[in-house]
Amino acid sequence: MTLARFDEPVARPLWLITLADLSLLLLGFFVFLQAARSIDEARMVDGVRQAFGGDTSEPAMAAMPVDLAIVGGFASGSALVSGSVTDIARWLDDAARDPRTTVTLTGVTGSASDVDPRTGSRDILAIDRARAVAAQLVASGAIDPARLRIGAAATGTRGHVALTIGFTGSLAEERP
Numbered sequence: 001m002t003l004a005r006f007d008e009p010v011a012r013p014l015w016l017i018t019l020a021d022l023s024l025l026l027l028g029f030f031v032f033l034q035a036a037r038s039i040d041e042a043r044m045v046d047g048v049r050q051a052f053g054g055d056t057s058e059p060a061m062a063a064m065p066v067d068l069a070i071v072g073g074f075a076s077g078s079a080l081v082s083g084s085v086t087d088i089a090r091w092l093d094d095a096a097r098d099p100r101t102t103v104t105l106t107g108v109t110g111s112a113s114d115v116d117p118r119t120g121s122r123d124i125l126a127i128d129r130a131r132a133v134a135a136q137l138v139a140s141g142a143i144d145p146a147r148l149r150i151g152a153a154a155t156g157t158r159g160h161v162a163l164t165i166g167f168t169g170s171l172a173e174e175r176p
Helices: 014-037 041-051 086-095 122-139
Strands: 064-071 101-109 148-150 160-167
Touching: 064 086, 086 122, 086 160, 101 122, 122 148, 122 160
Parallel strands: 101 148
Antiparallel strands: 064 160, 101 160
């Protein structure tokens, strides 16, 4: 068996092809940098959400959740926090150390009889629970009130308040 040899000379030197590839990549990189200067982040995020079938009614710069804690122990129909929030305050001290995070408190009601005694509303009770936990956290000095958000009311199997640490990507003072 013999191997065939190509005796024809190469049309271009290999280094020239490599240099042309590198030049085109570099040109593409600079075009990308120039285009990235004029990108409206909110429109871009909405476009990606829409392309993947996400909810575009939500604000474009919503916090991305990174950690979660639960405050439980609520009696049925009550928004009073049964214990101390010192464990949650310690958790917040560590988890929300970065000033680019916000804490969203979402009140949750349990059974169908777990309603606000004055109005009969589950949503009002859930929001009151979130506000009660927020008040205790602010009073204990665990977090700056400007970084707290009260989320929408929710229903579940038991009454509690869910605290979600969310990364916003910018300092709270910079957001509109």
